[in-house]
Amino acid sequence: MQEIDISVIAILLDDHVLTWVPPLVLLAAAGYLLWPTLRRAYVRWALARLLRHLGPAHMDGALLEDAVGNLAYFEQLVLTPAGIVAVEVLRNRGVIFGAEGLDQWAQVVGRRTTRFDNPVTRSRERAYALRDNFPDVPVHGMVLFACLCEFPKGQPEGVATAAELRAQTPPELEAVPADLRAAWEQLERMSRDNRERFKADVKIIQGQRAYARPAIAAGALGLAIGWAIWRALTIGM
Numbered sequence: 001m002q003e004i005d006i007s008v009i010a011i012l013l014d015d016h017v018l019t020w021v022p023p024l025v026l027l028a029a030a031g032y033l034l035w036p037t038l039r040r041a042y043v044r045w046a047l048a049r050l051l052r053h054l055g056p057a058h059m060d061g062a063l064l065e066d067a068v069g070n071l072a073y074f075e076q077l078v079l080t081p082a083g084i085v086a087v088e089v090l091r092n093r094g095v096i097f098g099a100e101g102l103d104q105w106a107q108v109v110g111r112r113t114t115r116f117d118n119p120v121t122r123s124r125e126r127a128y129a130l131r132d133n134f135p136d137v138p139v140h141g142m143v144l145f146a147c148l149c150e151f152p153k154g155q156p157e158g159v160a161t162a163a164e165l166r167a168q169t170p171p172e173l174e175a176v177p178a179d180l181r182a183a184w185e186q187l188e189r190m191s192r193d194n195r196e197r198f199k200a201d202v203k204i205i206q207g208q209r210a211y212a213r214p215a216i217a218a219g220a221l222g223l224a225i226g227w228a229i230w231r232a233l234t235i236g237m
Helices: 002-012 015-051 119-133 162-166 178-197 199-206 209-236
Strands: 057-065 071-080 083-090 094-097 104-109 112-117 139-145 159-161
Touching: 015 057, 015 071, 015 162, 057 119, 057 178, 071 119, 071 178, 083 119, 083 178, 112 119, 119 139, 139 162, 159 162, 178 199
Parallel strands: 083 139, 139 159
Antiparallel strands: 057 071, 071 083, 094 104, 104 112
């Protein structure tokens, strides 16, 4: 038993183990912490490519005030030749049952049914808030189902699927009228100013953990690199 204990200690104290195990553990921890951030970045990139089929410019997470001073958050705004579209993105997959006048819609995946609030109603509320700021600009609301799904009972008005968008030819910026482009530039300025004014609210909307995890992961990466350099210098001496 004593010989086994000594051999185990010898392995643990081996220079190679001390050099590589701690940084590998730190790298694994950093990867675990960064994975949600990397996944969100990929989802945003894929969504941006998809929205490009709708219009030549889009805005992620715009903030505007409505007619009574309440803060309205827009998940996606898209500039199109026909106007500005407030897009609400849903990731429900499977079979979708819904209609414009129903309070609750249903998602069926296999034998499981999940109910959710009518997204068209929320989309129209977002469009109203946008119209409060730009009464002379054509404004539309759209619900985009970004995952694979189907509507066996008919697709409600104001709803689009990812497959439908991909089938469209992406419009060029030159196809957008000049007055719409000017309104879009004003919208970008207003959103940028509001994000600066309401920094605390933006962090609440986006989640504090979205900021903390990358910082902790960066610290873990720094420790891993620092440990490896220190061990290399120590062994060299």
